[in-house]
Amino acid sequence: MLVVTLPRSAPEDQGLSSAAIDAFVAALDASGQEIQTVMLLRHGHVVLEREWAPYRLADPHLLFSVSKSFTATAVGLAVEAGLLAVDDKVVSFFGPAELPETISANLAAMTVEHLLTMTTGHDEDTVGRLTHDRRMVKVFLGLEVEREPGSWFVYNSGASYLLSAIIQRLTGETLLDYLKPRLFEPLGITGATWGASSEGISFGGWGLSLDTESMAKFGQLVLQRGLWNGEQLVPAEWFEAATAKQVDNSHSDNPDWQQGYGYQFWRGRNNTYRADGAFGQFVVAFPDHDAVLITTGATEDMQAVLDTAWANLLPALEGKEVAPVPHPELLELAPPSGPAPQAGDGQxxxxxxxxxxxxxxxxxxxxxxxxxxxxxxxxxxxxxxxxxxxxxxxxxxxxxxxxxxxxxxxxxxxxxxxxxxxxxxxxxxxxxxxxxxxxxxxxxxxxxxxxxxxxx
Incomplete structure (x- = not known):
């Protein structure tokens, strides 16, 4: 497969100041959050790509819940192919071997859209009750659905796993295999891997690994509403819906997790939307500024990474003057130093x-x-x-x-x-x-x- 790389450009050629971009990198480096790679696209061009040694932009990276947005894209492709509709009932895809003997009214009412929007009616994330059993689909369908589906948002990685199971049931392919010819190959994404359960189903809500530029390509595709090199890979209306506020999540803790949830995408402040994964894996789209920010990292405070972007990158995108800031030429996470260890006993x-x-x-x-x-x-x-x-x-x-x-x-x-x-x-x-x-x-x-x- 031909590997397609994104075009590179000087920031000034895309309406940005190099000094402002350098100041943003310096702010990330000084933030106290462990950033491992960063990439910024403006008008479809890479204007920033940096890595903190020993991490490399070209290496695959485990994305955690960024995976969910790829799962939603697979659902959109399946909807376009006429394989399902978002108002289809979840129980309609499974047979007696997976369904409970008694199907409650709430389970019977649960639809694909409820899975997409994390409004399944469960009181808490189901994933902890699924991953200890080899029959994850059966366990999910057998759980009590405490609330009426659609009435309450609860982040629920188990719902994403069920979306993956539905795609596999309809197509006979794992999510990874289904997306390869329809998404990854047209985007020139190689080396993608996706962990699977003992049932042989891609995890859906987690487990996808991609390099930083592959994340950027996906973000640019979503920003362009599914259009890539003149070809409509994913229906524009699907990404319009997926990145819109479908449900209220204002009861969540942090400000950028209170702005609404779409179809496995988060809404954020400053009219942004994003795919994000645990510990600082971000694909953030700025539709007002035709920009996409990607980070990989290791932080317990994901809000701090976004706050750094709002304080230091957003002004640059808005064309505001940014004072030059000294920044390190070499970005690294250096090994801890100290004296040589003493001799051991060989045991x-x-x-x-x-x-x-x-x-x-x-x-x-x-x-x-x-x-x-x-x-x-x-x-x-x-x-x-x-x-x-x-x-x-x-x-x-x-x-x-x-x-x-x-x-x-x-x-x-x-x-x-x-x-x-x-x-x-x-x-x-x-x-x-x-x-x-x-x-x-x-x-x-x-x-x-x-x-x-x-x-x-």
Whole structure:
């Protein structure tokens, strides 16, 4: 497949000031939020692309709930093909093997549009009750629907999974396979991967990995209302509806999550809309300014990233004067520094399941250590092992992982960054009386970010 890249341009050629763009980058760098890559499009041209080493713009990145907006696009394509309508009842797509014996009035009333708008009638996100079972569709349909569908917004990744299941039921293809010839190939997106459940269904609400420019292409397509190189890939009216305020979500906590929700897209302040994913994965469209902002990162405060854009990028898009700000030529997330670790005993210490997925540590006599992690998202869990040693980032052979280490008294302090995700971890290892204790700290997590474990 021909790889199509977006055109590049100097900011001034697209009506922007280079000084203002540099000031925005400096603000991101100083924000205290871990930004890993950023890209800005203006009038369809890339006017900003920066990466914080060791992260790279060209590397695939796990997008979490940005995936939902791609799922909604697949639904729009299926609607255009006449395979379904948004007012179709959810139960109509499934048979006795998945449906409960008694179908409640609320479940019977639930439509595809309720799934798209997160108004299924559930009191809380269903995803936590689905992912521990191999029959996720059956579990979703068997849950109590406490409210009348359409009456209440609750962010619900389980609803996105069901949309994926419906697409697969109708087409015989996973979401990824369905979108490849209809969306990814026309946009020149290569290397897309999408995690799937044990049922063989793309997760829909999460699990998609793309590089930064592929995210930008999708954002530009949505901004152009489905038009790409003169071809209408997705109906304009679908993106009009998907990015409009379909339901009220003003009871949400943060200001940019109170502006309304569409079809798996968020409305934002300053007449923006976006796809976003946990820990700072953003595709933000500025229709008033013909611009798209993309970030990947690792932050627990996603509102802070948007606030930085409103304070530092929006004035530039509005043509306001922005004072030049010194900015670093080299953007990096440097490895922690310190003295070389002392010699280890060469023993392998193993651990029970823990928030850092650390399975074992071997601290060798040369002062380096090998940390082994359990990979649990695979159908058959396996382990991966990485050497950690002092100095510059050490790239793991064949893996999108970098490591580093230093000594702190009698402790070996290892840092591991998984470059295809937002995640990194610091592991402070000490041996005493034949056991190793590890104090772990994760940069971001859906669970605890700090933990302490002792070897078995």
């Amino acid at each position: 392998t210490y193993t651990f029970t399941p823990n928030p850092g997925f650390l399975r074992s540590v071997r601290w060798d006599a040369d002062g380096a250590a090998v940390l082994t992690f359990l990979v649990t998202e695979l159908s058959e869990p396996e382990t991966t092992a990485f050497t950690c040693a002092p100095g510059a980032w050490l790239h793991a052979e064949g893996e999108p992982v970098v490591t580093s280490a230093y000594g702190d008294g009698d402790a070996f302090v290892a840092t591991v960054r998984w470059l295809d995700t937002p995640f990194s971890g610091q592991f402070r290892c000490r041996v005493d009386n034949g056991r190793m204790t590890v104090d772990g700290k994760l940069n971001v997590s859906f669970g605890p970010t700090e933990f302490s474990i002792a070897s078995e």
